[in-house]
């Protein structure tokens with residue numbers, strides 16, 4: 001088990017600071033390329049979505065939806081699991097949510113109590129896991145990853161205590177794009193602790209199929225989203241699949257939180273899903289090509305990749321020899337207009353890694369990597385940006401002086 005206490009301020013995200021910096025200094029920067037945000041960019045093809053919304057449909061959007069979600073959307077989800085994984089899900093177990101974000105919140109609220117008040121999170125994790133837990137006044141500890149940045153069953157088992165309310169797993173993972181295989185999923189289920197499986201990137205697997213926890217057990221909580229796989233983050237649509245015994249409580253909590261997910265989003269979402277589901281193989285092919293470009297270029301120029309992603313939209317560069325992750329993210333932003341995500345948000349102590357979203361166009365990815373290569377090899381630059389706060393205090397990096405040496 002890794003440290004129980006989190007020694008940096010989780011309510012202050014380093015990525016936010018990098019964005020603030022990019023806004024403040026936008027006029028000074030190279031034409032900016034944003035590979036920091038977690039959106040599926042290159043295959044968000046709006047011109048392919050010719051959606052007709054008739055008067056009747058439009059009239060229906062100004063009402064509350066069913067708390068568990070529109071029947072048509074839940075039927076899509078049900079069919080998907082039936083057709084692709086051979087899993088029969090009762091519609092009642094499917095709760096449509098405001099993105100995977102709300103599904104996570106609901107699962108945390110349901111599974112964490114006064115005595116079972118602690119989550120086991122992956123060592124490297126989507127930062128909102130600990131943010132949501134902290135917002136609920138709950139605790140968390142981290143299970144160390146294995147040497148390949150995947151889930152280690154031994155570490156998870158060693159992290160269990162009498163206070164453990166749930167284990168959070170994320171497969172394919174953000175940030176590494178690692179898939180937890182069926183054997184490990186089975187081993188996790190044997191630990192006999194409720195599992196919350198965040199499968200937001202499962203449909204963007206290109207190396208091998210990413211199994212769903214639902215193929216192994218019906219006793220746990222499974223989360224997914226349309227934000228990444230179908231590139232529709234703006235509609236805020238995701239879902240939570242709960243065990244039979246939690247259906248009623250989930251509906252009650254959803255009613256308390258926001259009554260229902262926007263019906264306008266759900267109607268529009270259904271129409272877009274119809275159009276986009278069939279294109280998933282193209283999206284995966286696109287991501288594989290970009291991943292291959294990234295891996296070969298990094299290899300060619302001696303940029304260290306933490307590991308080769310098997311799925312999803314992110315790759316992690318080990319830039320520890322150039323400084324802290326925030327310092328490197330600041331430097332790439334200010335010196336070459338590349339906005340990437342510092343990984344101090346994803347793991348403490350700071351691993352000195354940065355995350356790149358490779359779902360941009362291949363041309364943009366190529367330019368980003370060129371700029372990084374030049375920047376890292378250019379140790380004696382003429383125009384040098386010195387952050388006055390630098391990384392001694394990561395929270396203080398909004399004051400810059402331009403120094404010409």
Ligand SMILES: Cc1ncc(COP(=O)(O)O)c(C=O)c1O
Pocket residue numbers: 038098099100101102126170173174198200224225226227233237238
């Ligand atoms: C692992 C993971 N889970 C959940 C989410 C939240 O996604 P959504 O847009 O569906 O709320 C994200 C978003 O980046 C994510 O990376």
